[in-house]
Amino acid sequence: MGMTITQKILAEKSSQDEVKPGDIILADVDLAFANDVTAPISIDFVKKLGVEVFDKKKIALIPDHFTPNKDINSANQCKIMRDFVKEKNVPNYWETGEVGIEHALLPEQGYIKPGMLIVGADSHTCTHGALGAFATGMGSTDLGFAFATGKTWLRVPETIKFNYTGKKNRWVYGKDLILYTIGKIGVSGALYKSMEFTGSAIRELPIEERLTMCNMAIEAGGKNGIIQADELTDKYLAERGVKKEDYTVYKSDDTAEYSNIIDINLENIEPQVACPHLPENTKGISEIAKEDIKIDQAFIGSCTNGRISDLREAAKILKNNKVAKFVRLIIIPATVDIYRQALKEGLFDIFLNAGAVISTPTCGPCLGGYMGILADNEVGISTSNRNFVGRMGSSKSFLYLSSPSIAAASAITGKISSPEEVLK
Amino acid sequence: MKLRGKAWKFGDNVDTDVIIPARYLNTSDEKSLAEHCMEDIDKDFVKKISKGDIIVAGYNFGSGSSREHAPIAIKASGISCVIAKDFARIFYRNSFNMGLPILESKEAVDDIKETDEIEVDIDTGIIKNITTDKEYKSNPIPKFMQELINSGGLFGYAKKLLNI
Ligand code: SF4
Numbered sequence: 001m002g003m004t005i006t007q008k009i010l011a012e013k014s015s016q017d018e019v020k021p022g023d024i025i026l027a028d029v030d031l032a033f034a035n036d037v038t039a040p041i042s043i044d045f046v047k048k049l050g051v052e053v054f055d056k057k058k059i060a061l062i063p064d065h066f067t068p069n070k071d072i073n074s075a076n077q078c079k080i081m082r083d084f085v086k087e088k089n090v091p092n093y094w095e096t097g098e099v100g101i102e103h104a105l106l107p108e109q110g111y112i113k114p115g116m117l118i119v120g121a122d123s124h125t126c127t128h129g130a131l132g133a134f135a136t137g138m139g140s141t142d143l144g145f146a147f148a149t150g151k152t153w154l155r156v157p158e159t160i161k162f163n164y165t166g167k168k169n170r171w172v173y174g175k176d177l178i179l180y181t182i183g184k185i186g187v188s189g190a191l192y193k194s195m196e197f198t199g200s201a202i203r204e205l206p207i208e209e210r211l212t213m214c215n216m217a218i219e220a221g222g223k224n225g226i227i228q229a230d231e232l233t234d235k236y237l238a239e240r241g242v243k244k245e246d247y248t249v250y251k252s253d254d255t256a257e258y259s260n261i262i263d264i265n266l267e268n269i270e271p272q273v274a275c276p277h278l279p280e281n282t283k284g285i286s287e288i289a290k291e292d293i294k295i296d297q298a299f300i301g302s303c304t305n306g307r308i309s310d311l312r313e314a315a316k317i318l319k320n321n322k323v324a325k326f327v328r329l330i331i332i333p334a335t336v337d338i339y340r341q342a343l344k345e346g347l348f349d350i351f352l353n354a355g356a357v358i359s360t361p362t363c364g365p366c367l368g369g370y371m372g373i374l375a376d377n378e379v380g381i382s383t384s385n386r387n388f389v390g391r392m393g394s395s396k397s398f399l400y401l402s403s404p405s406i407a408a409a410s411a412i413t414g415k416i417s418s419p420e421e422v423l424k
Numbered sequence: 425m426k427l428r429g430k431a432w433k434f435g436d437n438v439d440t441d442v443i444i445p446a447r448y449l450n451t452s453d454e455k456s457l458a459e460h461c462m463e464d465i466d467k468d469f470v471k472k473i474s475k476g477d478i479i480v481a482g483y484n485f486g487s488g489s490s491r492e493h494a495p496i497a498i499k500a501s502g503i504s505c506v507i508a509k510d511f512a513r514i515f516y517r518n519s520f521n522m523g524l525p526i527l528e529s530k531e532a533v534d535d536i537k538e539t540d541e542i543e544v545d546i547d548t549g550i551i552k553n554i555t556t557d558k559e560y561k562s563n564p565i566p567k568f569m570q571e572l573i574n575s576g577g578l579f580g581y582a583k584k585l586l587n588i
Contacts, residue, residue, distance in 0.1 A: 024568040037449050041492060049582055066450065073450035123490040123514055139492035139518035145578050149585050153568065187437060188484040192513045221484065223513055278437070367446045367489075388441040388488060395445075395464045 002253025032146040033060035038121035045144025054150030060092035100335025103127040103303035110240030114229035115248035130210035132229030158259035164201035166266035174209025179272035183282030191221035274401040298411035305383035306334030317408035323355035324414030429476035436482035458500035486515025532560035
């Protein structure tokens with residue numbers, strides 16, 4: 001029986017010739033990481049065991065959620081991380097001033113390679129599957145276990161194959177493909193399963209948009225999102241100093257078994273917006289723009305859409321335009337390198353002239369932490385991945401999800417709008 | 425091991441943001457987390473439950489973030505067990521690692537009414553509704569996970585693996 005990419009990686013990492021969906025395996029971990037919300041419990045786990053970490057180079061600690069520290073409690077959480085990093089001499093740690101959002105930072109810095117098994121104490125760890133790795137999010141205790149033993153237990157998932165063909169319409173990005181897909185299968189449409197994104201349209205999709213797609217696998221309940229590495233992946237990695245001989249590219253067998261195969265033709269997809277309070281409540285922009293939904297805040301950032309290509313797309317819309325009166329536009333580059341690049345390209349001038357505020361890299365408002373919280377009855381549009389009740393602040397607020405270009409266009413018109421309305 | 429308490433019912437897709445909102449994630453102290461358990465979906469939840477009570481919910485319970493604070497908050501609030509039609513993957517795993525027993529049974533969830541008296545046998549997976557005198561069988565717990573339970577959860581299992 002053939003195997004999928006996911007099965008092949010899991011078989012390799014558990015030293016077996018073959019694994020089947022439903023098998024529970026104990027696998028070797030290539031990279032294990034946690035953030036300032038989740039790491040303290042993992043650290044506690046290692047300390048209580050009284051052991052060293054299994055391999056210093058294979059763990060990473062990334063204080064990104066509430067940094068620069070938003071309050072005393074978060075400062076204390078970060079201090080626990082920092083003290084641990086000092087004590088164990090962990091090289092992969094980034095201080096405020098260097099740190100970025102974990103799922104943007106790790107691929108950008110060349111930590112993610114095809115064929116790796118990656119676990120993170122953060123649900124959006126599935127992002128890294130975009131480079132042909134198996135990556136999945138877990139809890140802090142799981143990460144503590146991985147830090148201490150270098151292993152993790154996993155149930156081998158069934159795989160759903162998503163086959164994308166056809167050409168993208170204007171203003172359609174990876175974000176729209178994944179929102180459309182979640183709208184189609186629902187927030188538990190891929191529960192426990194692997195989502196393998198494939199087809200001619202995926203082969204043409206830039207790496208940053210692939211990262212956006214895999215990022216939201218969890219929003220469909222998926223265990224991991226995965227895209228077979230190809231020439232675009234090789235090029236992306238080469239730019240980060242990762243050599244081809246340093247990784248293994250796995251391909252799904254033709255005879256691999258899928259629990260379901262879903263064909264999606266891009267010609268049918270227009271830019272998407274997910275309405276409150278679930279990512280599956282998607283509508284095409286032409287439909288939702290008619291509803292005249294006034295917004296109070298637009299947020300461009302997060303591990304989903306805070307990369308340089310996202311900022312460039314936003315800048316195209318914001319150039320020579322002004323944010324609508326009484327609307328706040330918050331832009332947060334996901335990493336320091338992105339921040340520097342945006343500054344260099346003159347994007348900050350465009351943003352500032354439009355009336356946006358730019359923050360240092362942080363998760364911030366994405367999880368309703370700080371840096372742009374919604375008040376009661378306010379409406380926000382965000383390029384992040386979740387619009388659950390209270391996700392960006394008040395449990396009485398309303399949050400819509402979209403690509404950066406729709407978020408930027410909406411900030412200018414003051415209501416949920418297509419980029420066409422601004423650029424006509 | 426048998427657990428017994430009143431049933432508190434919830435619908436589908438109860439996510440981790442309502443189980444424990446992100447605004448309280450600046451601590452991992454059990455007691456403070458427990459105080460805010462479920463408050464965005466039912467603000468009186470913590471006040472009305474008694475120790476041993478059981479949450480009974482629909483599909484995809486615990487969807488959303490990987491925060492372990494969610495099963496910790498539920499367990500620390502005094503809830504002894506969650507019965508749902510099914511669970512979000514990470515929540516399933518976290519609960520198990522944290523020692524919050526969780527069981528899947530569609531039939532039991534459809535049948536049980538709010539405040540019914542429920543008894544759960546963790547070893548056999550048998551769920552009894554004392555109020556209506558009905559019995560349900562939940563999906564059995566996989567073997568590897570039983571081994572985890574026997575080692576005293578993930579911590580005990582780590583000790584075994586590392587020979588300490
Ligand atoms: S940006 Fe949002 S979704 Fe991404 S890791 Fe941070 S809090 Fe989580």
